[in-house]
Amino acid sequence: QVQLVESGGGLVQAGGSLKLSCAASGRTFSDYHMAWFRRAPGKEREFVAGIKWSGATTSYADSVRGRTTISRDNAKNTVYLQMNNLKPEDTAVYYCAARYRYNYGELYNPINYWGQGTQVTVSS
Numbered sequence: 001q002v003q004l005v006e007s008g009g010g011l012v013q014a015g016g017s018l019k020l021s022c023a024a025s026g027r028t029f030s031d032y033h034m035a036w037f038r039r040a041p042g043k044e045r046e047f048v049a050g051i052k053w054s055g056a057t058t059s060y061a062d063s064v065r066g067r068t069t070i071s072r073d074n075a076k077n078t079v080y081l082q083m084n085n086l087k088p089e090d091t092a093v094y095y096c097a098a099r100y101r102y103n104y105g106e107l108y109n110p111i112n113y114w115g116q117g118t119q120v121t122v123s124s
Helices: none
Strands: 003-007 010-013 018-025 032-039 046-051 058-060 068-073 078-083 092-100 118-123
Touching: 003 092, 018 032, 018 092, 018 118, 032 068, 032 078, 046 068, 046 078, 058 068
Parallel strands: 010 118
Antiparallel strands: 003 018, 018 078, 032 046, 032 092, 046 058, 068 078, 092 118
16 A cells, blocks of 8 residues: 655635645555646646656646646655645645556556645636
């Protein structure tokens, strides 16, 4: 089992910034690709950003590319999501996710472990 605990969410004005953190425990962190997803009110959960186990490769949803940076520190078992120039449409619950890197298939689908989520609210 991998336990994922998110932190860093909150209320911010449009144009502001937030940095989310996700602390992992339970298994070898570098065995997992990590990602952030979000679920806005009334919408399905969607992919936001992902980072491979080594940190060498990242990917982003079009909606956040250029405003968001995902990073990881394998020594601290932590993945981060730096979000800048936030918009009201970024309001959502943000979930940290882990996918075992030795599984076949897509990098971030299906996800093996989910965090409980952290609320991000952007006011206009």
